[in-house]
Amino acid sequence: MIINTNAAFGFWPFQRFSQDTPGKMSAHFKSEGISVSLVSSVEAILARDPDIYNREIVKKLKKYPNLQPVMVINPLLADCRERLNDYARLTKINVVKIYPAYHSYALDSECMHPFMKELRVRQTALMVQARIEDDRSQFPSMRVPSVDTSDIIRLAQKYPANSIVCLCLSKSEAVNVLKSTENVFADISYMDGLNSIPDLLMQVPSEKIVFGSHTPFLYTASARLKMAEISGEEKEKIYSGNISSILDWGDIPETF
Amino acid sequence: MDLIPAIDIHAHPVLGKYSEKAIETCMREARNFNVLRMCAVGSVSFHGENPGEKEVQSINGETIEIVKQHPEIFTGFCFLNPNNDKTFILEETERCIKKEGFKGIKLWVAVKASDRKLDIVMEQAGRYGVPVLQHTWYKAMGNRFGESTPADIACLASRFPKVNIIMAHVGGCGIRGIIDIEKFANVYVDTSGSQPVSGIVEFAADRLGPGRILFGSDTPCRSFPSQLGRIYGAEINMRAKKMILRENGETLLGIK
Numbered sequence: 001m002i003i004n005t006n007a008a009f010g011f012w013p014f015q016r017f018s019q020d021t022p023g024k025m026s027a028h029f030k031s032e033g034i035s036v037s038l039v040s041s042v043e044a045i046l047a048r049d050p051d052i053y054n055r056e057i058v059k060k061l062k063k064y065p066n067l068q069p070v071m072v073i074n075p076l077l078a079d080c081r082e083r084l085n086d087y088a089r090l091t092k093i094n095v096v097k098i099y100p101a102y103h104s105y106a107l108d109s110e111c112m113h114p115f116m117k118e119l120r121v122r123q124t125a126l127m128v129q130a131r132i133e134d135d136r137s138q139f140p141s142m143r144v145p146s147v148d149t150s151d152i153i154r155l156a157q158k159y160p161a162n163s164i165v166c167l168c169l170s171k172s173e174a175v176n177v178l179k180s181t182e183n184v185f186a187d188i189s190y191m192d193g194l195n196s197i198p199d200l201l202m203q204v205p206s207e208k209i210v211f212g213s214h215t216p217f218l219y220t221a222s223a224r225l226k227m228a229e230i231s232g233e234e235k236e237k238i239y240s241g242n243i244s245s246i247l248d249w250g251d252i253p254e255t256f
Numbered sequence: 257m258d259l260i261p262a263i264d265i266h267a268h269p270v271l272g273k274y275s276e277k278a279i280e281t282c283m284r285e286a287r288n289f290n291v292l293r294m295c296a297v298g299s300v301s302f303h304g305e306n307p308g309e310k311e312v313q314s315i316n317g318e319t320i321e322i323v324k325q326h327p328e329i330f331t332g333f334c335f336l337n338p339n340n341d342k343t344f345i346l347e348e349t350e351r352c353i354k355k356e357g358f359k360g361i362k363l364w365v366a367v368k369a370s371d372r373k374l375d376i377v378m379e380q381a382g383r384y385g386v387p388v389l390q391h392t393w394y395k396a397m398g399n400r401f402g403e404s405t406p407a408d409i410a411c412l413a414s415r416f417p418k419v420n421i422i423m424a425h426v427g428g429c430g431i432r433g434i435i436d437i438e439k440f441a442n443v444y445v446d447t448s449g450s451q452p453v454s455g456i457v458e459f460a461a462d463r464l465g466p467g468r469i470l471f472g473s474d475t476p477c478r479s480f481p482s483q484l485g486r487i488y489g490a491e492i493n494m495r496a497k498k499m500i501l502r503e504n505g506e507t508l509l510g511i512k
Contacts, residue, residue, distance in 0.1 A: 017455070135397070136395045137450055139396070190451060194476035194478075194480075220485075221452075222484075224485070225484055
């Protein structure tokens with residue numbers, strides 16, 4: 001079974017996506033052999049209040065059980081706690097995603113404290129999107145920095161009971177973060193370089209790695225091909241076992 | 257997944273200090289992903305952006321050694337710095353191309369492609385009938401002093417219409433870069449450059465035709481699975497994929 005931890009659906013002004021309807025995205029992931037993808041709203045990345053887009057994506061994906069919506073939270077917003085209440089009723093997956101660089105706050109800012117506490121109480125995991133695009137290839141008038149890995153490390157160390165899944169870290173960033181923390185996991189979507197995944201697994205335990213493709217920004221095929229470099233138990237853990245444990249899914253049905 | 261045989265037009269079997277182990281890893285991963293042949297373009301960054309004659313000789317000396325040791329998988333490209341003396345450029349191209357059978361010329365970031373200093377390089381490429389692979393990028397933060405943009409490539413292509421030019425890193429050149437060189441039939445693009453961002457290969461195939469696209473990995477900066485995923489994942493037909501992965505490279509290099 002393959003669970004894709006890193007996917008999004010919607011309109012992005014800087015790139016045209018082939019998977020521009022939920023039906024196409026659902027079929028695409030099926031053709032790639034992926035059972036379930038955790039999908040957040042692309043529009044929510046650039047929205048001051050992601051709520052409207054979160055609700056939209058729940059509706060859009062409703063007919064597609066292989067696309068499970070993940071809610072985007074902006075902890076700067078005063079109604080963040082109420083939103084978590086609402087979203088717990090709307091979604092099946094106990095994880096939320098944040099885009100600190102796009103929503104303009106630091107991971108050590110005051111807004112993070114009540115947010116992390118609330119997530120801990122709810123036993124909700126946190127996805128931190130480290131970047132969307134290579135900073136060299138961003139739209140020149142819309143340059144957004146990546147999330148600093150030292151900020152992620154400090155956040156994880158300050159809140160050791162929270163599970164944090166980092167999306168789109170480079171391999172060297174992932175090694176740095178994962179070696180410095182106990183409660184952080186990373187997806188493979190942005191890990192690159194010769195022999196990248198085997199080399200990564202020489203440096204960090206496979207329990208800390210999850211499968212993610214960063215579709216539709218990147219080709220799903222690249223993430224799938226990277227997994228051909230490993231086999232056996234490690235492969236199973238990265239494809240589904242680790243994320244199942246993080247999200248406390250237990251036995252995940254093949255058709256969600 | 258059935259892996260399509262490929263020729264990699266842009267590989268650095270060594271990038272940094274010469275290492276047999278690095279070369280072995282590169283060849284092993286290439287074999288794992290059915291990359292039959294790699295164009296070894298040199299450890300271009302080892303001596304900085306503007307290497308002297310002895311440094312260029314040393315880089316090419318390593319490539320000669322690599323090709324001699326593994327002729328079944330590596331084809332040499334002659335690395336040049338157009339800032340070097342003309343006599344040296346003549347001697348070095350003669351050494352690498354005429355004597356050692358290298359099949360192309362590689363240029364990095366010492367001089368922009370629109371600079372007249374490239375004239376001697378292009379004349380030599382024309383004389384020996386080999387393509388010139390030029391590092392190219394449109395960077396959001398601005399290019400380095402001597403780093404070429406696709407507009408520089410267009411200028412060069414217009415001045416030397418009979419010499420084939422490979423604009424490296426179409427992933428970094430993007431949509432604008434493809435449009436810049438579209439009307440110059442002697443310009444090819446290689447598929448490397450940054451992460452496997454979706455849509456660029458499709459756009460290039462649409463505007464340039466699949467016959468002007470060559471698979472390039474830029475290994476070891478990037479991995480074969482990550483970069484092959486651009487072609488495997490692109491929404492183009494199988495005929496186009498086979499051309500991009502292998503046939504165009506064989507034709508351009510005359511190694512069918």
